[in-house]
Amino acid sequence: MCVLIFVDQTEGHIKKSSYEVLTYGVKLAAQIGTTAEALLLGTVNDDLAALGKYGVSKVHQAANETLNHLDAQLYAKVIAEAVQSIGATVVVLSHNQTGKAIAARISARLKAGLVTGAIALPDTSNGFVVKRTVFSGKAFANVNIVTPIKVISLNPNSFHVAVGEGSATVESLNVTVDPSKIKVTAVNKVSGEVPLTEADIVVSGGRGLKGPENWGMIEDLAHELHAATACSRPVADSDWRPHHEHVGQTGVQIAPNLYIAIGISGAIQHLAGVNRSKVIVVINKDPEAPFFKAADYGIVGDAFEVVPQLTAEIKKMHNN
């Protein structure tokens, strides 16, 4: 009996989302009185024993190069085999691009109930109830897993990584790996501009910026945050910015983790396009701007003074 944590890797390195899952799995193991062990498929350059710092006692590695690329069918087969040979009762993984491909396959293979997009540790006081987001973030569902083995995929950015001391033993996992039916012919990483609808952070400007020549500070802030840039409708209609940047009811609808609105008053049509953002920051010199009512954080002030300071402070934080 243990919690098995699937550690996802790409190009020789463990993904950031996997560290969140490690913390989640270790806390879950402590909650249900068992140990947490990690499982890595493929080969990496990172030191696997160092995963002990996140609280796992053991790392199982299927060091087969066929597994360096995702093939959902192969991954699910190997993970399910590992769950059975290790005797795990809970499998946790990230609800990231890989998790979305393999979680359901692992679940079906093991006849183990699955909750995807979990945002909290399960409530084990009466059953095994996991909270997840539903209706595109407009609500939550508490879902009971009724099978002996459980599979949980954790929403990225919903759990804080905890690091301590320790070293894990690394064991190689003996599994048969079939040839992959998927051939990876190219990997193209996007560089430069962050696509608006996929951005975690969006920095948006409105008429308060007075003209297209003032967009440099918006772009600087966006660059520092690895954010996409957006604008209000009047800005797009005045051709200060391209129309594909227009967010709102008739433009693009977005739901980033963080939306920073600068010099935008917050008309209802604009709010409809951004109100699913997790955190909204409004910077406006007018304290009566309706946007403040929909915001989590706000600064009443002159954007031309506040925004460059904000960029500088974030840069300071990143350098620390």
Add this chain to the structure above:
Amino acid sequence: MKILVCISKTPDTTSKIAFKNGNTQFDEAGVQWILNPYDEWYALVKALELKEKDPSIVLHLITVGTADCDPVIRKALALGGDEAIRVNTDSTDSYSIAVQIAAVAKEGGYDLILTGKETIDYNGASVPGFISELLDIPYVSLAIKFELNGSVATIDREIEGGEEVNEVALPVVVGCQKGMAEQRIPNMRGIMAARTKPLKVVAPIAVDALTSVVNFELPLAKAGVKLVAADNVAELVRLLHEEAKAI
């Protein structure tokens, strides 16, 4: 060549989300039902594009649900497709739904099964994965581009910070998202034709759900804006980092 497109009905994107019976059930009062946008705009329209290139392709649509799904499946047929299948059951556990689809798919011998990457109500992103495992065939998720050359598919899928190009021989299950195809609007000819297209209702097979929803919760209303003084921008950065965990 046979293609199966999986269709789900979802509340319209502008629906007010509310629950009833002690927050155990979605309140359907006043809700407009639509085809799940990912199923419609990307999976179904991609299948239509493939059929337009190769009219010998047989295109079937499938949904799992009770008779109140019929208007939505007729709307899907108005866009295109030869016939639709509805498995007559009201299960909500995504595994049970996938088991029904997999049973029909196994029987029908489909070369390509297309679904949306997720539905906009439960957002599980799990039905296509379940189907592929139940059929023991490859699965490519989060697909943004799809080309077919004979019996080999070239699929671009989303990865962190980019795309990966996969080549895979059919049969395969593909979860579709933006980029796969352009949205279409059904025309009058399609709507008229859909009325006479076959909609087969089949009985479900027995399956035990693996999960059950205990209850739903709505997010707490915004606590109100926390204002930071304009000369204390560092405090805003601290709050965003430590409290909101947004940066």
